[in-house]
Amino acid sequence: MPHEVRAVVATKKGAPLEVQPILVPDPGPGEVLVSVQACGVCHTDLHYREGAVGDEFPYLLGHEAAGVVEEVGPGVTDLLPGDYVVLAWRAPCGACRSCRRGHPWYCFDSRNAAQSMTLLGGTSRTKSEGGTPLTPALGIGAFAEKTLVAAGQAVKVDPAARPEAAGLIGCGVMAGYGAVVNTGGVRRGNTVAVIGCGGVGMAAIAGACLNGARKVIAVDIDDKKLDQAEKFGATHIINSRGTDPVEAVRALTGGVGVDIAVDAVGRPETYKQAFYMRDLAGTLVQVGVPDPEMKVEIPLSDLFSRGGALKSSWYGDCLPSRDFPDLIDQYLYGLLDLEGFVTERISLDEVESAFDTMRAGRVLRSVVVL
Structure with missing residues (x-):
């Protein structure tokens, strides 16, 4: 019945x-x-x-x-x-x-x-x-x-x-965690920037830290969210309301940019920020969901000359039967x-x-x- x-x-x-x-x-x-x-x-x-x-x-x-x-x-x-x-x-x-x-x-x-x-x-x-x-x-x-x-x-x-x-x-935790771990392929010693410190962005920060990133930079326009980002493991924070985040990220990485930049917002301006704050041959991961009407314009010469990878992360590119129990275990062990x-x-x-x-x-x- x-x-x-x-x-x-x-x-x-x-x-x-x-x-x-x-x-x-x-x-x-x-x-x-x-x-x-x-x-x-x-x-x-x-x-x-x-x-x-x-x-x-x-x-x-x-x-x-x-x-x-x-x-x-x-x-x-x-x-x-x-x-x-x-x-x-x-x-x-x-x-x-x-x-x-x-x-x-x-x-x-x-x-x-x-x-x-x-x-x-x-x-x-x-x-x-x-x-x-x-x-x-x-x-x-x-x-x-x-x-x-x-x-x-x-x-x-x-x-x-x-x-x-x-x-x-x-949903949200898996999307952010998977964006940096599964899609971005973060490795020990990498540098990572995450734009947007909502639930998805915080999960990306936590995932980067848990998987050995040596520098994790959180970018947002809200000081309260940035304070929370530090609690999830961010080593540096940038309030982009009054600061150019690309220049700030470069300053924190010896002038070269990060290995992995995660756009957890999904807007043209944040996508371009993530694109340009990467090191040469670095990886951009978009996990923020954009409005269908949004468009990004980037010179083709920049796409060619900077190299690397531009990736969209679908649900953190997760396999639920594999990843869900793993993340739950990390939570129960006090790691996540x-x-x-x-x-x-x-x-x-x-x-x-x-x-x-x-x-x-x-x-x-x-x-x-x-």
Whole structure:
């Protein structure tokens, strides 16, 4: 029988969020039902609400979550009821051209639940059959007491991890950490600059430090965020509101620039700053999500003469089944301060106000606790 639960729904572009009863079906083949314990409020959820991701309203928001498997569908063999999991929005299919050539972190046909969760009134796929289907954010939809996902999206981790902290691995922390470690390939002795000290940028700073970077430079326009960056391991900070960050980074690196520059903002000006603050043959990693209308103009001669690599990081180029348990272990060993990302704990009814707090830059993460 379907499960009636409370959930946060974006009904139409720009409209205030609503907490509504929804129906979550029992898991079908290859699916699992997860009882959500905590879910972070991510900028991507706001992008969905504002119609910047698509127009498949209504959306069931929330995707940065941890919880417990409640039921498993036919054919699910590697998960059992009671397993503690972090939800991932990449579940490699194992069959696409990227998976076949050994790059499952770029999977082009990631798995999601086949069945729809719906607004109260039916469990069918079409309105005419009695239920309005919901589009789950990033294939998850975890601002809800329960959610339905593909089995591959539920990654089993150590149950000793607090859900408020563990869930953040599912998106922002993994994106930032993976950007510098998986995409940027940071090595012991490297120099790193990170532009933007929100949740993703802080995770990049932490990842660079944990993997041996000798100099980690945090760049932002907010002194409070820069103070936090030092707590996550930044060796130097630059407030770019009144300082040229490219010149400041060069001054801190003997005039040459850094080995790896991470743009965790995703704007043309920050991309160009990251491009020019690299050493020759250095690596630029863009992980900040840009507006679709944004464009960057860089002289082709500069692209040629500076060499190196310009990379976009998709979800930290992570393989959830490999990386999630590793990051959770680092947290439990006291190496990765996931608790430091949790600014406030809120209820489902407070997600709308959490968006306002996030816009104002007053939090790393608001986390819904169920």
